[in-house]
Amino acid sequence: xxxxxxxxxxxxxxxxxxxxxxxxxxYWAAVSSLESGAALFTIDYWPRxxxxxxxxxxxADQPFGRNIANSVIVxxxxxxLSLALAAGAGFALGRVSFRGRRLMLAVVLAxxxxxxxxxxxxxxxxxxxxxxxxxxxxxxxxxxxxxxPFTVWVVTTFMRQVPAEIEAxxxxxxxxxxxxxxxxxxxxxxxxxxxxxxxxxxxxxxxxLFALTFTLTDAARTVPVAIALISGASQYELPxxxxxAASVIVTLPIVxxxxxxxxxxxxxxxxxxIKG
Amino acid sequence: MxxxxxxxxxxxxxxxxxxxxxxxxxxxxALTVVVGPSGCGKSxxxxxxxxxxxxxxxxxxxxxERIDHLPPAxxxxxxxxxxxxxxxxxxxxxxxxxxxxxxxxxxxxxxTQVRAVAxxxxxxxxxxxxxxxxxxxxxxxxxIGRALVRDPAATLLDEPLSNLDAQLxxxxxxxxxxxxxxxxxxxVLVTHDQIEAMTLAERIVVLNxxxxxxxxxxxxxxxxxxxxxxxxxxxxxxxxxxxxRITALGADGIAVALAGxxxxxxxxxxxxxxxxxxxxxxxxxEHLALGETSDPSLVCAVTRVERLGASAHITVDSAAGPLRVxxxxxxxxxEGESLAxxxxxxxxxxxxxxxxALASRTL
Numbered sequence: 001x002x003x004x005x006x007x008x009x010x011x012x013x014x015x016x017x018x019x020x021x022x023x024x025x026x027y028w029a030a031v032s033s034l035e036s037g038a039a040l041f042t043i044d045y046w047p048r049x050x051x052x053x054x055x056x057x058x059x060a061d062q063p064f065g066r067n068i069a070n071s072v073i074v075x076x077x078x079x080x081l082s083l084a085l086a087a088g089a090g091f092a093l094g095r096v097s098f099r100g101r102r103l104m105l106a107v108v109l110a111x112x113x114x115x116x117x118x119x120x121x122x123x124x125x126x127x128x129x130x131x132x133x134x135x136x137x138x139x140x141x142x143x144x145x146x147x148x149p150f151t152v153w154v155v156t157t158f159m160r161q162v163p164a165e166i167e168a169x170x171x172x173x174x175x176x177x178x179x180x181x182x183x184x185x186x187x188x189x190x191x192x193x194x195x196x197x198x199x200x201x202x203x204x205x206x207x208x209l210f211a212l213t214f215t216l217t218d219a220a221r222t223v224p225v226a227i228a229l230i231s232g233a234s235q236y237e238l239p240x241x242x243x244x245a246a247s248v249i250v251t252l253p254i255v256x257x258x259x260x261x262x263x264x265x266x267x268x269x270x271x272x273x274i275k276g
Numbered sequence: 277m278x279x280x281x282x283x284x285x286x287x288x289x290x291x292x293x294x295x296x297x298x299x300x301x302x303x304x305x306a307l308t309v310v311v312g313p314s315g316c317g318k319s320x321x322x323x324x325x326x327x328x329x330x331x332x333x334x335x336x337x338x339x340x341e342r343i344d345h346l347p348p349a350x351x352x353x354x355x356x357x358x359x360x361x362x363x364x365x366x367x368x369x370x371x372x373x374x375x376x377x378x379x380x381x382x383x384x385x386x387x388t389q390v391r392a393v394a395x396x397x398x399x400x401x402x403x404x405x406x407x408x409x410x411x412x413x414x415x416x417x418x419x420i421g422r423a424l425v426r427d428p429a430a431t432l433l434d435e436p437l438s439n440l441d442a443q444l445x446x447x448x449x450x451x452x453x454x455x456x457x458x459x460x461x462x463x464v465l466v467t468h469d470q471i472e473a474m475t476l477a478e479r480i481v482v483l484n485x486x487x488x489x490x491x492x493x494x495x496x497x498x499x500x501x502x503x504x505x506x507x508x509x510x511x512x513x514x515x516x517x518x519x520x521r522i523t524a525l526g527a528d529g530i531a532v533a534l535a536g537x538x539x540x541x542x543x544x545x546x547x548x549x550x551x552x553x554x555x556x557x558x559x560x561x562e563h564l565a566l567g568e569t570s571d572p573s574l575v576c577a578v579t580r581v582e583r584l585g586a587s588a589h590i591t592v593d594s595a596a597g598p599l600r601v602x603x604x605x606x607x608x609x610x611e612g613e614s615l616a617x618x619x620x621x622x623x624x625x626x627x628x629x630x631x632x633a634l635a636s637r638t639l
Contacts, residue, residue: 165361168328173422174349174378183374187365 026251033244054245058230063218064246067226070136071205071250074222077140078147078204079197085144086151086196090189091181093152094159095167105156112149116209119145127214134216142210147200158192159185198261202254223250278339278429278462279304280325285334287320287486294320296486298334302430303479305460307453311473312483313509318466321483322432325464327351338429349378354423358435360415362407368418369394369403375426393425396455413444420452424459433465437472449476470510474498482506504556504631513561513589515625516599520557522549530626530634532557536595540572542624545635549628558625561589561602569618574599578613592617 031044036051058064092098093105123142132138162185170180186193208224215221221229227246232239280302287295294317302308310318323329325336327348336344343351354375362371369390376386394400397417407415416436423431436452437445453476456463467473473480474494482489482497482505489509490502501507507515520540524531529543532555540557549555565571576592576599583606590601590609594617601617609615626634 163359163361165357165359166363168326168348169355169357169361169422170363170374171328171348172326172353172355173375174426175374176349179378184363188363 029244029247029251032240033248034241036241051241054241055249057239058242058246058249061242062226062230064226064249066219067221067223068250070221071223072253074136074139074143074211075201075204077137078143079200081140081144082147082151082200083155083193083197085148086155087181087186087193089152090155090159091185094156095162095185105153108149108152112146116146120209120213123210124213133214134220136220138214139207139211139222140204142214143200143204143207147203151196151200154192154196155189158189162188194261198257201257205250205254280430280462280464281335281337282321282325283335283337285321285324285331285336287317287324287329287331293486295324295331298486298488300481300488300491302462302464302481304339304462306478307456307463307465307476308479308481309473309477310464310466310481310483311470311509312468312489314468316483317486318468318483319434320486322355322434322464322466325351325430326353326355326432352429354426354428354431356416356419356423356431356433356436358438360407360419360439362415362418362422364407367404367406368399368410368414368421371407371418372421372425375422379426389425390421393421396424396458397421412440413448416440416448420455424455424461430462430464433463435467436465437467438469445472452476471512474510480510482509484509500633500636501558501625502633504558504627504633507558507625507627507633511560513600513602515558515560516564517627518557518559518596518599520555522551522553522555525549525551529621532626534574534596536574538572538574538596538619540619540621540624542621542626543636544626547634549634554629555634556627556631558627559619559623561600563620563623564599564601565618565620566601566603566607566615567618568616569620571618571620573616573618576615576617578609578611578615580611581607581609583607 031047033054034047034050034052035044036054089108093101093108123145127133127138127142130138130141132141166184166188167180170184171177175183206224207222208228211222211225212228215225218226223246227243227250230239230243230246280300282298282300282302285295285298286293296317298317298321300321310321312318320329324331324344327343327346331344334344335342338351338353362368363374366374372390372393373386376389381389390403391400394403397420399414399417399421402410402414402418407418410418416439420433420436423433433452437448440448449472452463452465455461465472465476477494479491480494480497481491484505490497490506492500494510497506497510501510504517508517518534520532520534522530523533523539524541525546526541529541530546530549531539531541533539534557542557574594574596576594578590578592579598580591582589582591585606587602587604588607590603590607592599592601592615599617625636628634
């Protein structure tokens, strides 16, 4: 009894420490975003005099609304393209047996080995060659580089778990192959699609290096770059209050997305939606 | 509805021969059971008919038309799988509607047909449930409904009862047989369970190692097994096999000698049999007679008695080898007791050294 109680206390302590460690930066950003001027440089755990103008200034001093829209467009485009390609690839790699299937899966995974900087120059040439420089479509295309490998893997893994009999039943019931994928397999691997899509969205939403390199004008920038380029009245001043306000604003959609989908991911995985 | 014919169908997976020159004619509007031990190729046979696997050679025809080059969708064949293979994300009604939707039927026609089949299968009140909310037996009915709803040329059932518990299995067995009669459907059912085969089939195809061991009605196979494999596979408890030697060929049959100085004259056609060669004598446990009879008898010692209530299985040791005996009622036998066992020659089967039955004259 006593040992169990001790173990439980230990568990809560550990969980508490973990939460404090992960949530403190967010909390600190929120607090800082409500402070202005010199108040930023005193340590307050609760803003004494909340300054909401940081939030309005973010939108006043640069086209931040446009930047958010850009991020939404790029992330959505990335997720859409990734899932569409991963659905097809996952079907082929997970359910069709052909020579070289294992090798192909290994190659897909191997592409994640290269750090972003290593491919930056080559990717830049590619984007420019396609005429997609300073273009949101170019960003979405380059993001496929890091979203596709894991979306393909996740969807392939889920596809494999669908019993062969279910696919066979659909074929016998008269469904053409595309219909088997669309009406039977995709609904069954939905938890996988949601998980992979969410991760791809977060990846695209937070991406900085490609976004900085492949865009030129304020109008084409995405949120992380826009935030990094927020500047103060002089080059000696960093407007922390506004930077933090902007950070809080762009964190909210991700939190909302995770909150909406996390139950679906969890229930999908736990209930074994695929059980025949 | 249509008859199915397979001619010279072969299928191998790498070095494994799953089907070896199979010729089968499956009659129209009848329930045919394909039975055999696991790995005999029976599931492959269904897949070849359904088009899920392509045969390496041979022809498959339904209603006289060759279909072996068609994709599964165009063969007009339905299939019920062992694990039911219902679509987990669709309700029972949507599951049954799926083949009709694929056939391009209108909404109203689909609803009418699904309802009609659901009523036949007594699942009309379950139509809005998803498979996860249905019991095994109910899922089975939905799976059968999905197969029958489009009135296919033939319905293939792959071990449909093996996932059900014993009581439900007996019920579903009767139900499938009843449904087949009621609808006059052509059904091919695959099973490894010979009792299922015996009770369900109008016609049984016994497969062994990818070959047809024998085809016939249930009692044909029971009384006139064509070879030692079928003799041992059909009937429970299993037929007894005793080594023997052919000692004489006469007008009244073949005389054989068993170990223990027992000689029997079995009324069988000598055919290619020769004096002096080894053979196997087979006799079913239920055809052995306890106690003194006019038939030649063996002296045996009881080694084990299993009482089942209505009947009993007795294992004995004899000079000719161990034997199983099945008798009705509750015998007052004890282990170690000795008794005489009568072998009626007319009940005996004789197999040559290759396991082929020597034609019996009386059965």
